[in-house]
Amino acid sequence: MGKTKTLTGxxxxxxxxxxxxxxxGGAASGxxxxxxxxxNEVSGGIKVLTQRTDLVQxxxxxxxxAEFNKVYPxxxxxxxxxxxxxxxxxxxxxxxxxxxxxMIPAAVAKNDYPKFFAPLGxxxxxxxxxxxxxxxxxxGKVYGIAQFGTANGFVxxxxxxxxxxxxxWPKTPQEFLADLKAIGDKxxxxxxxxxxxxxxxxxxxxxxxxxxxxxxxxxxxxxGPVSPWRAGGELRTIDTLVHDMVKQGxxxxxxxxxxxxxxxxxxxxxxxxxMMLGSWAITQMQGAAxxxxxxxxxxxxxxxxxxxxxKFCATLVSDYQQxxxxxxxxxxxxxxxxxxxxxxxxxxxxxxxxxxVKSAPMPATLKDFVDNDVTFTERSEAATALxxxxxxxxxxxxxxxDYRQKLIDxxxxxxxxxxxxxxxxxxKRWDEAAKNAGS
Numbered sequence: 001m002g003k004t005k006t007l008t009g010x011x012x013x014x015x016x017x018x019x020x021x022x023x024x025g026g027a028a029s030g031x032x033x034x035x036x037x038x039x040n041e042v043s044g045g046i047k048v049l050t051q052r053t054d055l056v057q058x059x060x061x062x063x064x065x066a067e068f069n070k071v072y073p074x075x076x077x078x079x080x081x082x083x084x085x086x087x088x089x090x091x092x093x094x095x096x097x098x099x100x101x102x103m104i105p106a107a108v109a110k111n112d113y114p115k116f117f118a119p120l121g122x123x124x125x126x127x128x129x130x131x132x133x134x135x136x137x138x139x140g141k142v143y144g145i146a147q148f149g150t151a152n153g154f155v156x157x158x159x160x161x162x163x164x165x166x167x168x169w170p171k172t173p174q175e176f177l178a179d180l181k182a183i184g185d186k187x188x189x190x191x192x193x194x195x196x197x198x199x200x201x202x203x204x205x206x207x208x209x210x211x212x213x214x215x216x217x218x219x220x221x222x223x224g225p226v227s228p229w230r231a232g233g234e235l236r237t238i239d240t241l242v243h244d245m246v247k248q249g250x251x252x253x254x255x256x257x258x259x260x261x262x263x264x265x266x267x268x269x270x271x272x273x274x275m276m277l278g279s280w281a282i283t284q285m286q287g288a289a290x291x292x293x294x295x296x297x298x299x300x301x302x303x304x305x306x307x308x309x310x311k312f313c314a315t316l317v318s319d320y321q322q323x324x325x326x327x328x329x330x331x332x333x334x335x336x337x338x339x340x341x342x343x344x345x346x347x348x349x350x351x352x353x354x355x356x357v358k359s360a361p362m363p364a365t366l367k368d369f370v371d372n373d374v375t376f377t378e379r380s381e382a383a384t385a386l387x388x389x390x391x392x393x394x395x396x397x398x399x400x401x402d403y404r405q406k407l408i409d410x411x412x413x414x415x416x417x418x419x420x421x422x423x424x425x426x427x428k429r430w431d432e433a434a435k436n437a438g439s
Contacts, residue, residue: 033118033324033331043074044330046100053081068340075333100328103320104144113143117323130356132318135381144321146356148348150278151314152207158300160189160273169302173241176305180250183273192245193272196255199401204276206398209234210315210377214308220383225431229423243419246411264288282365283352303374313375394433
C-alpha cells in the first residue's frame with residue numbers, strides 16, 4: 001500500500017510536468033458530461049479505472065459503490081485497479097475503450113484533453129465550487145475534477161523536536177538549520193532524512209515554489225528567461241536549504257543507502273527528525289507509528305521555514321483529476337459518480353487530504369496549519385504548458401530527482417563544484433531554453 005500511495009504523492013508534485021504522447025481513436029463528440037438532475041433517471045454500467053489497487057483489493061471502493069447506489073440505484077459501478085497506471089492507460093488511450101471514469105494520466109498533454117475527455121462544464125460554472133479547476137481547463141471548459149489536493153511541508157516527529165528543546169516552528173532557513181543542529185546534538189535521531197536513493201521524495205521540494213513568497217502564480221512566473229536560481233528566487237532559497245543541510249552534516253551519513261519504506265518507521269519511532277513531503281504522507285506516518293507501538297500524535301506537519309508579512313504559507317497542489325471518457329456511452333452516470341465521489345463519499349477526509357470542494361473543512365491532519373493561521377496558496381496552472389516546455393528543453397527536470405541528487409552530491413563532496421557554479425549553470429540552461437521556447 002505504501003508504494004501505491006507513493007505514486008499518488010509523486011503525481012501531486014509532478015503534476016506540472018506533462019508530456020504529449022497519445023493519439024485518440026477517432027474524433028470525440030465534445031458532448032458535455034452533464035450532472036443529472038434526477039438520480040432515478042440515470043442508469044447504465046460504468047467502469048472506473050484507478051491507480052489505487054489497494055482500495056480495489058481490500059473492498060474499500062466496492063463499499064463506496066454500495067453507498068453511491070443508495071442515491072443512484074440504477075447505475076452499476078465496476079472498478080479496475082491498474083498497478084502501472086501511467087504506462088497502461090497511456091497505451092489504452094490509443095483506442096476508444098479506456099473506461100468511463102479515469103484519472104487523467106500525466107502523459108496526456110493538457111491541450112489534448114478535448115480529444116479524450118468529455119467537458120464537465122465551463123470554468124465559470126466549476127471554479128467557484130472546486131479547487132484546482134484550472135489544472136484541467138482548456139479553452140474555458142473544465143475536463144477533470146480533483147480527487148483531492150495536498151499541502152506541502154515537513155512531516156516531523158514532535159517528540160524529537162521537543163527533546164531538542166525546540167518549542168516553535170522555524171521562521172527562516174537559518175532557524176531551520178539551527179534546529180536540525182540541536183536535534184543532532186541533543187538526540188540520537190538523524191536530523192533530516194533525504195530519501196536520496198528512492199529519488200522521488202527529492203521532487204517534493206519543488207512543490208514549495210509559492211510557499212516561500214505566498215504567491216499562487218509563482219510557478220507561472222518561471223515561464224521565461226527569469227534565472228529561477230537567481231539571488232532572491234524561490235528555487236534558490238529552496239535548493240540552498242537542501243545544500244546547506246547536507247553540507248553541515250545534518251542528514252544521514254550515506255545518502256546512497258536510504259530507503260523510503262524504512263524511513264516511515266524510522267520517523268515514527270523518533271529515529272528521524274523531519275522529511276519534506278506532501279500532507280498525503282501524514283496518515284502513512286501515523287500508521288507507521290501505530291505499527292511500531294508509538295504515538296500517532298507525535299507525527300507533526302510544519303510549513304517551509306519562510307514567512308510573508310509574519311505568516312507562513314503552504315502551496316496546495318492537485319492530485320489526480322477524475323475525468324469522463326469522451327467515448328463513454330453513459331456520460332451522465334459517469335458524471336454522477338465523479339460528483340458523488342468528490343462531494344459525498346468522504347474519501348478525501350479519509351485520506352487526510354485537502355478537499356477539492358472549496359466549502360469543505362480542512363482535514364484533521366492539517367489542524368496544526370489551521371490553528372496557526374498558515375495561508376493555503378492554491379497553485380495556478382495558467383502557464384504550465386510553457387514551463388514544461390522550458391524545463392524539458394533545458395533538461396533540468398524540476399520534477400525529476402536527478403538535479404537535486406547532483407546538488408546533494410556537490411554538497412557532500414561526491415561531485416566537484418561550488419553551489420554558485422551549480423546555480424549559474426541551471427540559470428544559463430533555463431534562460432537559453434526559455435528564449436527558444438515557442439519559436
